Amino acid sequence: MRSAEYPRRVAMISMHTSPLETPGVGDAGGLNVYVAEVARRLGARGVEIDVFTRRTDPNTPDEVSPHENVRVIQLAAGPAKAMSKEDLPPLVNEFAARLDARTEDYDLIHSHYWLSGLAGLGLAARREIPLVHTMHTMARVKNASRADDHLVEPDVREEGEAAIVRAAEVLTANTPDEALELQEHYGAREEQLAIVPPGVDLDRFHPCNRSRTREQLGIDQDHQVIVFVGRIQPLKAPDVLIQAVGELVRRDPERRHRLRLMIIGSPSGPESSWADTLPGLVGSLGLDGIVEFRPHSPRDQLFRWYCASDVVGVPSYNESFGLVALEAQACGRPVVATDVGGLRHAVDDESTGLLVHGHDPERWADALSRILDDPELAVELGRNAATHAARFSWDNSAKATLDAYHSARLAVS
Incomplete structure (x- = not known):
């Protein structure tokens, strides 16, 4: 059962890629799996999850409900076609405005990747609700580890991620190493950080012949x-x-x-x-x-x-x-x-x-x-x-996410 200390409704933002997309296509990857699986498990625990993503196909329904208590909602921002995430920063404000126009009451915003974090910053401030953010990858970390012939992540991304770190009540990290990177590269405060290890779908992936x-x-x-x-x-x-x-x-x-x-x-x-x-x-x-x-x-x-x-x-x-x-x-x-x-x-x-x-x-x-x-x-x-x-499960990830939500709500109470 969902405790009253946890949020009733959460606006989850995945602007640049939908959890309905197939991983391995375009910008879809582990982040899609993460959002889809955590949303599903949170929904099963009684939390209503609305995942907001940018419309990339004019024929896609406005809302899809893949699981109990989970809706994936398409918002118009720019042309209704697939675009590289590197081309999306100019559309963040339009996406955020569409999101802000929604009339639902949310207890918390959980954004994924820096574009979504920027879209959630103003909304969280205006509605006076906490922002939880998951980086998934970080520009300064990628730039520090890239090969000489790889593209450099742009300044606008580094600056956007720094702004998100300053504003978010809670930053979730996959591992203690990632939490340390958030501190070293972006000045995250220790009390902001929550470790939420990803899981694996053990029903789908299991020992086999x-x-x-x-x-x-x-x-x-x-x-x-x-x-x-x-x-x-x-x-x-x-x-x-x-x-x-x-x-x-x-x-x-x-x-x-x-x-x-x-x-x-x-x-x-x-x-x-x-x-x-x-x-x-x-x-x-x-x-x-x-x-x-x-x-x-x-x-x-x-x-x-x-x-x-x-x-x-x-x-x-x-x-x-x-x-x-x-x-x-x-x-x-x-x-x-x-x-x-x-x-x-x-x-x-x-x-x-x-x-x-x-x-x-x-x-x-x-x-x-x-x-x-x-x-x-x-x-x-x-x-x-x-x-x-087998020690990693999405149910454990969902439980750790709920604990992060609780910490974020305490931070603004």
């Missing part, structure tokens, strides 16, 4: 299969896995007959054309027939690709958490991930997978081969991975 799944997908039982899942952009670094696979084949040319790298996802962001360089990289390394590109998959289908893999690679330059790593582990698959950000919490190094410092393809090849060439280690890591992932 690899042999049967490979038979269904037409994958050779003897192949060594590495899977990458994510948006195809420099930040996610699928090129690192391609180069690592090239190094594995260079070391052992016979491996090319059994090694496969499946890259599952679609181009995204202002550097979406970067994805066009990857087939050329594959060709230059002589990996045609070894590396396969597949578009984004619905989450039910994604489960099958995790199941078919020997190991899942997450070579991102930065992740606030890394839901892909958690989903893969929930399926009993070891993960090799970059030793950065939230991945340090999602993956238990040497227990559920391996963390790699940096993006040197040789180091990545070393880590991948440790798992691919040691079946006993792979089984042990996979077993530990499933146990580790």
Whole structure:
């Protein structure tokens, strides 16, 4: 039962991407999953959740109710078409005005990503209700960890995030490391911070029969299969896995007959054309027939690709958490991930997978081969991975979110 100390109605803002969108398409990703799952669990606890997002299709209904006590509401701001989030800052004020025109009474605003935070700032002040904000990613953190040839996050984003930190009653962070980053990069106060770990849908992602799944997908039982899942952009670094696979084949040319790298996802962001360089990289390394590109998959289908893999690679330059790593582990698959950000919490190094410092393809090849060439280690890591992932649930995330809401309400009482 919902205690009276918790809010009755919450306006949740996800301006730049709808929780109804398929992760891996455009700007849809882990944030979409986070908003959808937390909203669903809060609704099940009796909190009425209205998720406000920007209309990107003129034919989409004004309101959709995907779950009990949850509504996804489309607001007009700019043209009713898909736009990159980098092009949305000029539309924040229009979106905020549409939101402010709503007559519903809300007890609290929970904004996701900096564009939504800016839209919620004025509304929270005018209605004298608390603002809870979840960054998901931060400009100053991304700029500090980016590669030299990656785009720099703009000043307007850094300034917007700083304004949100100054105004929000509570800032939720996925991990203690992210909370520390909010303090170090933005001057967040310790009393503002609440740790809300993301969860994983354990009904959808769970240990599975690899042999049967490979038979269904037409994958050779003897192949060594590495899977990458994510948006195809420099930040996610699928090129690192391609180069690592090239190094594995260079070391052992016979491996090319059994090694496969499946890259599952679609181009995204202002550097979406970067994805066009990857087939050329594959060709230059002589990996045609070894590396396969597949578009984004619905989450039910994604489960099958995790199941078919020997190991899942997450070579991102930065992740606030890394839901892909958690989903893969929930399926009993070891993960090799970059030793950065939230991945340090999602993956238990040497227990559920391996963390790699940096993006040197040789180091990545070393880590991948440790798992691919040691079946006993792979089984042990996979077993530990499933146990580790089972500790994360969206119900726990919802409970931590409610506690953050309670703290925010106390801060303005």
